[in-house]
Amino acid sequence: MSMKLNEVLPWGRSFDEYCRMFALTGEDLAGAILGCGDGPASFNAEATALGHRVVSCDPLYAFSADEIERRVEECYDVVISQVKKNMDGFVWSYFRDPDHLGECRLAAMRRFLADLDQGKREGRYVVASLPALPFHDRQFSLAVVSHLLFLYSEQLDQEFHISAFAELLRVAGEVRVFPLLDLDRQWSRHVGPVREHLTRAGFEVEVVSVEYEFQKADDHAGNRMMRVRRRPV
Numbered sequence: 001m002s003m004k005l006n007e008v009l010p011w012g013r014s015f016d017e018y019c020r021m022f023a024l025t026g027e028d029l030a031g032a033i034l035g036c037g038d039g040p041a042s043f044n045a046e047a048t049a050l051g052h053r054v055v056s057c058d059p060l061y062a063f064s065a066d067e068i069e070r071r072v073e074e075c076y077d078v079v080i081s082q083v084k085k086n087m088d089g090f091v092w093s094y095f096r097d098p099d100h101l102g103e104c105r106l107a108a109m110r111r112f113l114a115d116l117d118q119g120k121r122e123g124r125y126v127v128a129s130l131p132a133l134p135f136h137d138r139q140f141s142l143a144v145v146s147h148l149l150f151l152y153s154e155q156l157d158q159e160f161h162i163s164a165f166a167e168l169l170r171v172a173g174e175v176r177v178f179p180l181l182d183l184d185r186q187w188s189r190h191v192g193p194v195r196e197h198l199t200r201a202g203f204e205v206e207v208v209s210v211e212y213e214f215q216k217a218d219d220h221a222g223n224r225m226m227r228v229r230r231r232p233v
Helices: 015-021 043-049 065-085 098-121 158-171 191-200 218-223
Strands: 032-036 053-057 142-146 174-178 203-209 224-230
Touching: 015 043, 015 142, 032 043, 032 158, 043 053, 043 098, 065 098, 142 158, 158 174, 158 191, 158 224, 191 203, 191 224, 218 224
Parallel strands: 032 053, 032 142, 142 174
Antiparallel strands: 174 224, 203 224
16 A cells, blocks of 8 residues: 555654664764664765765655655644643753754754755665565664654554564664654553564664653653664674
């Protein structure tokens, strides 16, 4: 089934946010990185300008920059008004307040939109979605997934998560996923089963704290990332 743009909530995050969410080091950024489900994030545009190698994939890229921009404009006020009604549900440290959040999101999305056409020509923005990706085995050193897996625990079941991780680990040597909370700001019920499955399959799985937290949750669970790697031989 094809995706309709009016069903999409485009919401972009920046290079700095990605670096914090995924604890990216200079060594990480020296490799080939896949951003899976990046949407209108400016991570690719900013990373490319800095000389890094990033490919982003998302079904959103089937649409033109003008179409996506119109959708961003349609969604922006609705999203920010919802945030303002639920300010206690978020940690206001990285962002000062909802208006600052909105400014940062629009800046990231505009950077993405300005880069989209050229990035498509260069093969940096690819129309694709989990659990089947059009990439070669081990094409990337690292795959990162922002605000997709675990967040949408109601919409994406445990089987989907397991299949998604299998595909990500096929195309990348390491996978990092953030956040581990669902849309209700609760620890995703899929985290435990997925971790157990991957451990049994021979992967090294860690849940680590990172320098980024926006969703408020008990015990600072909103700043946790899952990191999955092949065990050393």
